[in-house]
Amino acid sequence: MDITTTTDGTLATLAVVGTIDTRASTDFERALAKAIEGGGLHVIIDFTRIDLITSSGIRVLVLFAKRLHGIGGGLVLCSLSPDVQRVFDIAGLTAQFRIAPTRAAGAAALTGSGAAPRKSRGSRVARLVGSLLGGRDEASGPERPGGRGERSPLTSQVARLLGDEKPRPPRS
Numbered sequence: 001m002d003i004t005t006t007t008d009g010t011l012a013t014l015a016v017v018g019t020i021d022t023r024a025s026t027d028f029e030r031a032l033a034k035a036i037e038g039g040g041l042h043v044i045i046d047f048t049r050i051d052l053i054t055s056s057g058i059r060v061l062v063l064f065a066k067r068l069h070g071i072g073g074g075l076v077l078c079s080l081s082p083d084v085q086r087v088f089d090i091a092g093l094t095a096q097f098r099i100a101p102t103r104a105a106g107a108a109a110l111t112g113s114g115a116a117p118r119k120s121r122g123s124r125v126a127r128l129v130g131s132l133l134g135g136r137d138e139a140s141g142p143e144r145p146g147g148r149g150e151r152s153p154l155t156s157q158v159a160r161l162l163g164d165e166k167p168r169p170p171r172s
Contacts, residue, residue, distance in 0.1 A: 001016060001017065001018035001019060001020060001024035001027060001028070002016070002017040002018060003015070003016050003017075003027065003028065003031045004017075005031060005034070005035050007035070007038060007039070007040060009039075010039055010040060010041040010042055010073070011040070011041075011042045011043075011044070011107060011110065011111070012035035012036075012038070012039075012040030012042070012043045012044070013043075013044040013045075013046060013103060014031055014032065014035060014043065014044070014045050014046065015046040015048070015049070016028065016045065016046065016047070016049065016050050017049040017050070018049070018050070018051060019050070019051050019052045019053075019054075020050060020052070020053040020054065020056070020057030020060075021052065021053075021054045021056060021057065022054065022056045024057070025054075025056035025057050025059070025060050028057060028060050029060045029063075029064075032060065032064045036064075036067070036068070036073075040073075041068070041071065041072065041073035041074075042068075042073050042074050042075075042076075042107075042110040042111065043064070043068060043073070043074070043075050043076070043110075044075075044076050044077075044078055044100075044103055044106040044107060044110065045061070045075070045076070045077050045078070046078055046079055046103055047077055047078065047079050047080045047081065047084055048078075048079040048081075050080075050081070050084055051081075051083075052083070052084070052087075053084055053087055055091075058087075058088075058091065058093065061075070061077070061097065062093075062096070065096070065097060074098065074109075074110050075097070075098065076097075076098045076099070076100050076106035076107075076109050076110055077097050077098070077099050077100070077106075078099070078100040078101065078102055078103050078105065078106040079100075079101065079102060079103070080099060085099075098110075
């Protein structure tokens with residue numbers, strides 16, 4: 001994996017080449033940390049030449065999206081290949097990230113000089129998996145399972161990691 005970082009004021013763009021897997025995720029995390037420490041409040045990650053991203057790379061993205069949001073910044077992913085987009089769709093994470101078709105659209109979304117990319121509800125498979133894990137779906141109304149406002153432990157943990165909710169006491 002090779003990472004090239006360019007900065008323009010508080011906008012940092014990371015162009016990654018190769019695969020972001022378990023071995024490469026440490027270097028990916030370091031490059032993102034260095035971009036933020038160098039003043040990057042708004043970060044674009046260019047996926048044009050990324051062949052594959054695994055759960056280790058996604059973990060880094062989730063952590064840095066939360067970190068940037070916490071300091072008033074933002075993260076945009078751009079130029080995802082259909083295969084990489086599919087990974088996000090299947091994982092049900094498409095709606096958790098701002099995804100833009102190009103670097104320019106990503107910069108516009110971060111700086112407010114354009115409309116933010118539309119948040120997708122995810123693929124049909126992602127919505128089905130989410131509903132099976134106990135998430136909400138619009139057809140059934142309240143949280144599942146059992147319609148008692150309960151979520152599975154896995155769904156609750158994912159939501160906590162993504163910053164979508166405060167911790168809930170475990171089900172008995």
